[in-house]
Amino acid sequence: MDGKTNNPKKIRKILEKTLDEKRFEHTLGVAYTASALAMRYESDVKKAEVAGLLHDCAKCISNEKKLTMCQKYNINVNEVEQKNPFLLHAKLGSFLAMKKYKVTDKDIINAILNHTTGRPEMSLLEKIVFVADYIEPNRIQAPNLVLIRKTAFIDLDKSVLMILGDTLNYLDSITEAIDPITRKTYEYYKKLFDSNKTI
Numbered sequence: 001m002d003g004k005t006n007n008p009k010k011i012r013k014i015l016e017k018t019l020d021e022k023r024f025e026h027t028l029g030v031a032y033t034a035s036a037l038a039m040r041y042e043s044d045v046k047k048a049e050v051a052g053l054l055h056d057c058a059k060c061i062s063n064e065k066k067l068t069m070c071q072k073y074n075i076n077v078n079e080v081e082q083k084n085p086f087l088l089h090a091k092l093g094s095f096l097a098m099k100k101y102k103v104t105d106k107d108i109i110n111a112i113l114n115h116t117t118g119r120p121e122m123s124l125l126e127k128i129v130f131v132a133d134y135i136e137p138n139r140i141q142a143p144n145l146v147l148i149r150k151t152a153f154i155d156l157d158k159s160v161l162m163i164l165g166d167t168l169n170y171l172d173s174i175t176e177a178i179d180p181i182t183r184k185t186y187e188y189y190k191k192l193f194d195s196n197k198t199i
């Protein structure tokens with residue numbers, strides 16, 4: 001990680017003031033779960049910690065302000081995001097990571113940017129943050145959590161697929177609009193999993 005990247009201690013202090021208590025606890029959970037996954041998969045542990053800390057840094061901004069900030073900073077808002085502005089916390093989070101927290105590492109920025117929908121061909125760090133967000137210890141509601149937590153430390157791609165499958169099922173069940181990228185990501189990891197099965 002380059003020297004300019006802000007250090008975890010400083011980031012934690014700022015987040016404690018800008019996030020509500022529940023979100024701050026979740027953030028700490030994601031940071032240490034991402035660190036543990038980075039150890040398991042021989043990825044950069046410090047980068048995982050910083051990406052985990054910052055992934056939801058824009059979460060506690062009101063939906064109204066999210067939309068005005070996107071307009072102000074020329075951040076593209078798609079149809080699904082217009083209807084569900086909470087999704088914008090990923091884009092705005094990556095923007096704030098660069099501008100406010102002075103993170104210059106592209107992989108960390110992408111991990112924050114893609115943590116909600118995922119994307120096909122995620123980097124190792126992106127997958128680590130995506131999975132850590134779902135399995136961190138404070139999460140209690142998701143189905144199959146016991147199995148997904150265990151799988152995350154055995155086969156990261158498979159855990160990504162399981163999370164996307166359950167997320168799509170959940171969104172379908174509440175007839176929530178689905179960002180096309182979420183479905184594309186699911187299809188990509190399903191294909192990857194199916195092709196690995198036949199080897």
Ligand code: DGI
Nearest residue numbers: 056084115116117133167171176177178179182
């Ligand atoms: O910010 P967190 O709550 O920690 O987690 P997150 O950023 O992964 O957001 C989780 C929520 O995002 C969860 O309720 C599922 C939802 N989500 C994921 N992909 C999509 C989506 N919601 C909509 N409407 N469309 C999507 O494509």
Ligand code: FE
Nearest residue numbers: 055056115116
């Ligand atoms: Fe999030």
Ligand code: FE
Nearest residue numbers: 030055056133
């Ligand atoms: Fe999160």
